Amino acid sequence: SAVISQKPSRDICQRGTSLTIQCQVDSQVTMMFWYRQQPGQSLTLIATANQGSEATYESGFVIDKFPISRPNLTFSTLTVSNMSPEDSSIYLCSVEWADTFGSGTRLTVV
């Protein structure tokens, strides 16, 4: 299984600011996925990040709010932009075959 390093592990941010979350994989993967887990809830897919093409966003998520980069086959970033308290969640990345998740980023917006 791939090993995914995700950072930061947690952050407390002011509303209106942005936070960029990074995921580094120890092997090359075609697909990377970004999920959000709101407090006490399940995971919801934000977008799929493929290297060399724009990310594909799920219904309810837009690029202006959650821009994603995928510069190579081992790395991706998710930015949470213009944050509000409703963005307080755990954000997780995963890869194809889905047996491994990053350690998660616990975001609190105040």
Add this chain to the structure above:
Amino acid sequence: ELKVEQNPLFLSMQEGKNYTIYCNYSTTSDRLYWYRQDPGKSLESLFVLLSNGAVKQEGRLMASLDTKARLSTLHITAAVHDLSATYFCAVQGGSEKLVFGKGTKLTVNP
């Protein structure tokens, strides 16, 4: 659209007892996953089930898959306190995206 229904959502058990968590899904899929999540942590992969009739066991947990009924079960045998966690099933849909159930919060009481 793929939907995943998991029940029960909350489960309080006594140590030594057996119980089953159910995961129903709405459309055909190639893969079904079971994960464990401890509070404040990421997801830990427990099982990947690929074919009809698949059964996998690890310690006190056993997972099975019936693709015809679109049903997977996670059976807990002789529960112990260390099994207290939230358990998610997730089903792979198109483009390898995962759709998660709402999770089952398991509490094992002495």
